[in-house]
Amino acid sequence: MTAQQLDLTADAATLTEQLVNIESISLAELEIADAVEHALRALGHLEVTRIGNNVVARTDLARAERVVIAGHLDTVPLNDNLPARREGGLLHGLGTCDMKGGDAVMLRIAATVPEPNRDLTFIFYEAEEIAAVHNGLRKLAESNPELLAADFAILMEPSNAGVEAGCQGTLRVEVRTHGERAHSARSWKGVNAIHKAGAVLRLLDEYVPRKPVIDGLEYHEGLNAVFVSGGVAGNVVPDECVVEVNYRFAPDRSEAEAEAFAREFFAGYDVTVTDSAPGALPGLDRPAARAFLDVVGGPAAPKFGWTDVARFTALGVPAVNFGPGDPLLAHKQEEHVPVVDIERCEQVLTTWLTA
Amino acid sequence: MTAQQLDLTADAATLTEQLVNIESISLAELEIADAVEHALRALGHLEVTRIGNNVVARTDLARAERVVIAGHLDTVPLNDNLPARREGGLLHGLGTCDMKGGDAVMLRIAATVPEPNRDLTFIFYEAEEIAAVHNGLRKLAESNPELLAADFAILMEPSNAGVEAGCQGTLRVEVRTHGERAHSARSWKGVNAIHKAGAVLRLLDEYVPRKPVIDGLEYHEGLNAVFVSGGVAGNVVPDECVVEVNYRFAPDRSEAEAEAFAREFFAGYDVTVTDSAPGALPGLDRPAARAFLDVVGGPAAPKFGWTDVARFTALGVPAVNFGPGDPLLAHKQEEHVPVVDIERCEQVLTTWLTA
Numbered sequence: 123m124t125a126q127q128l129d130l131t132a133d134a135a136t137l138t139e140q141l142v143n144i145e146s147i148s149l150a151e152l153e154i155a156d157a158v159e160h161a162l163r164a165l166g167h168l169e170v171t172r173i174g175n176n177v178v179a180r181t182d183l184a185r186a187e188r189v190v191i192a193g194h195l196d197t198v199p200l201n202d203n204l205p206a207r208r209e210g211g212l213l214h215g216l217g218t219c220d221m222k223g224g225d226a227v228m229l230r231i232a233a234t235v236p237e238p239n240r241d242l243t244f245i246f247y248e249a250e251e252i253a254a255v256h257n258g259l260r261k262l263a264e265s266n267p268e269l270l271a272a273d274f275a276i277l278m279e280p281s282n283a284g285v286e287a288g289c290q291g292t293l294r295v296e297v298r299t300h301g302e303r304a305h306s307a308r309s310w311k312g313v314n315a316i317h318k319a320g321a322v323l324r325l326l327d328e329y330v331p332r333k334p335v336i337d338g339l340e341y342h343e344g345l346n347a348v349f350v351s352g353g354v355a356g357n358v359v360p361d362e363c364v365v366e367v368n369y370r371f372a373p374d375r376s377e378a379e380a381e382a383f384a385r386e387f388f389a390g391y392d393v394t395v396t397d398s399a400p401g402a403l404p405g406l407d408r409p410a411a412r413a414f415l416d417v418v419g420g421p422a423a424p425k426f427g428w429t430d431v432a433r434f435t436a437l438g439v440p441a442v443n444f445g446p447g448d449p450l451l452a453h454k455q456e457e458h459v460p461v462v463d464i465e466r467c468e469q470v471l472t473t474w475l476t477a
Numbered sequence: 478m479t480a481q482q483l484d485l486t487a488d489a490a491t492l493t494e495q496l497v498n499i500e501s502i503s504l505a506e507l508e509i510a511d512a513v514e515h516a517l518r519a520l521g522h523l524e525v526t527r528i529g530n531n532v533v534a535r536t537d538l539a540r541a542e543r544v545v546i547a548g549h550l551d552t553v554p555l556n557d558n559l560p561a562r563r564e565g566g567l568l569h570g571l572g573t574c575d576m577k578g579g580d581a582v583m584l585r586i587a588a589t590v591p592e593p594n595r596d597l598t599f600i601f602y603e604a605e606e607i608a609a610v611h612n613g614l615r616k617l618a619e620s621n622p623e624l625l626a627a628d629f630a631i632l633m634e635p636s637n638a639g640v641e642a643g644c645q646g647t648l649r650v651e652v653r654t655h656g657e658r659a660h661s662a663r664s665w666k667g668v669n670a671i672h673k674a675g676a677v678l679r680l681l682d683e684y685v686p687r688k689p690v691i692d693g694l695e696y697h698e699g700l701n702a703v704f705v706s707g708g709v710a711g712n713v714v715p716d717e718c719v720v721e722v723n724y725r726f727a728p729d730r731s732e733a734e735a736e737a738f739a740r741e742f743f744a745g746y747d748v749t750v751t752d753s754a755p756g757a758l759p760g761l762d763r764p765a766a767r768a769f770l771d772v773v774g775g776p777a778a779p780k781f782g783w784t785d786v787a788r789f790t791a792l793g794v795p796a797v798n799f800g801p802g803d804p805l806l807a808h809k810q811e812e813h814v815p816v817v818d819i820e821r822c823e824q825v826l827t828t829w830l831t832a
């Protein structure tokens with residue numbers, strides 16, 4: 123497939139299929155970025171900027187509002203699920219759901235709504251599926267923050283073609299217990315650190331999640347051991363055990379508050395923070411968000427997982443997830459997207475941008 | 478150092494030093510076995526058999542009783558603790574305690590007691606410190622069981638120059654908990670297997686060890702998690718957790734009884750046996766053992782760790798540990814042996830075999 127082959131006059135599902143068939147595992151987005159850049163430049167009415175394998179395309183119509191519509195171009199690794207395959211109303215294959223269906227909708231809007239009622243900034247970016255250090259949106263926010271400036275942002279991550287607002291934050295801590303080594307044949311000479319971790323796991327088992335309601339959306343926190351490890355040798359009473367805990371916190375808590383909660387929850391234990399990312403408040407009280415919700419119609423839902431909407435929030439731009447496909451299918455071998463979801467997203471955006 | 482250089486006319490501590498300075502990490506015992514074989518053959522009064530790096534030397538005086546005296550020739554890996562070094566009354570270095578002090582005593586008895594009151598079988602063997610499949614004593618028991626036949630056996634493993642009788646058995650089981658994976662951002666959709674392991678660890682923490690008295694010796698059982706592991710990814714609720722448990726059981730329990738205990742203790746969990754070795758009853762009621770204890774004088778102590786005495790017990794030969802050095806120093810960088818322990822062991826054996 124060459125960069126020339128994206129056909130923006132095709133329907134969005136066909137375009138999704140074309141995008142899926144350009145393999146673009148994280149850090150190998152050159153070909154798909156070339157194709158997207160080529161197709162957008164050919165439209166003529168957009169100002170196109172290429173930075174790395176990120177492609178930004180903007181209208182410049184001096185509208186009262188500017189909206190960012192963003193989607194990543196990369197996928198998780200191949201899992202015997204290419205090329206794309208249509209079956210009934212479903213399109214199967216790597217990236218169909220996460221998130222080339224959304225990318226296709228963006229390209230269709232770019233092609234079919236040349237004079238939107240709000241100025242648009244389309245951002246197609248690289249390396250969302252891997253460590254944040256590679257994330258194209260993060261890099262653009264640092265190198266060219268002006269390109270991300272907007273009154274509202276829509277991230278076309280899969281959300282069953284409904285609006286998922288805000289996102290929960292995530293904190294990872296290591297909770298360590300300490301003991302004293304001894305030969306297991308004379309175990310009473312030592313102190314077993316793994317046994318002591320039992321009380322840590324019991325605390326986790328008894329945890330009752332907070333479910334705050336924010337802007338009318340009920341969030342749902344979670345506190346889970348994601349790893350546990352300990353042990354020296356098969357005949358040694360171990361002197362250390364590490365429980366790695368992931369705290370997913372509602373966006374009414376800051377990272378600092380989340381850390382304080384974790385430290386208090388595990389009071390008396392040795393706690394080390396290893397990873398942290400803030401949540402994002404839904405921001406549904408902003409005018410741009412309200413207008414968009416009116417067109418979508420259905421109720422918004424809270425976003426539990428962390429997504430790049432948090433990056434927009436950090437820049438002061440209210441943002442929501444709105445894309446075709448079920449987020450629970452992301453990263454699965456059997457990943458797929460309903461064609462009706464793709465069609466609905468295109469229709470909603472077209473209506474909102476041409477009303 | 479060459480095979481000619483073991484001097485059996487030197488005192489036992491000097492001889493220990495000579496043995497220590499022949500490096501003999503498990504599976505590299507050729508040189509030390511050559512030296513021992515050479516020295517024993519030179520004595521003239523012993524029938525010497527060499528099988529692999531195992532050396533067996535026997536008197537054949539038609540005595541009423543036959544006694545095996547055994548010691549392994551290998552050591553754990555080097556840890557910057559060679560050559561041997563004397564400091565005050567201590568001899569430092571790899572293998573001083575585990576167990577070349579004992580080997581030296583054996584060589585001294587072989588050299589200085591040519592006409593013992595009991596027939597003697599000295600067994601110097603290879604590969605005790607590694608997986609049982611390599612163990613020289615195990616191999617001899619299979620290939621030449623007649624060489625191990627005896628009324629009583631003394632294993633010269635470190636026991637502070639006192640008698641440690643019998644040994645505890647050891648059982649390893651994996652206790653598994655099962656759950657259901659989910660994204661940690663929606664953890665309530667899954668079941669956390671690590672959290673469930675908390676109850677397993679709590680059982681272990683509340684375990685009260687059995688301390689049965691056998692032949693006047695108080696044993697002390699132990700039930701310890703030696704490893705714990707679980708976890709799929711930093712953002713996944715894990716569906717499996719494995720706690721590896723080591724049960725050290727007193728020799729009044731068979732391996733089957735030990736397994737039954739573990740299965741009942743962890744009733745309701747998925748339990749897999751991964752390793753098992755029987756204990757050995759002290760056998761202090763046998764005449765040969767009693768006569769030996771009379772000469773040693775002090776009270777016998779129970780042996781908590783597993784040693785090769787269990788192999789003799791399995792062959793129907795009552796066996797005890799009796800060797801110089803503190804077993805708690807075995808395998809440690811700072812391993813050492815008191816010269817007085819070596820001297821005492823030599824003296825006790827000489828007295829017993831010449832009375």
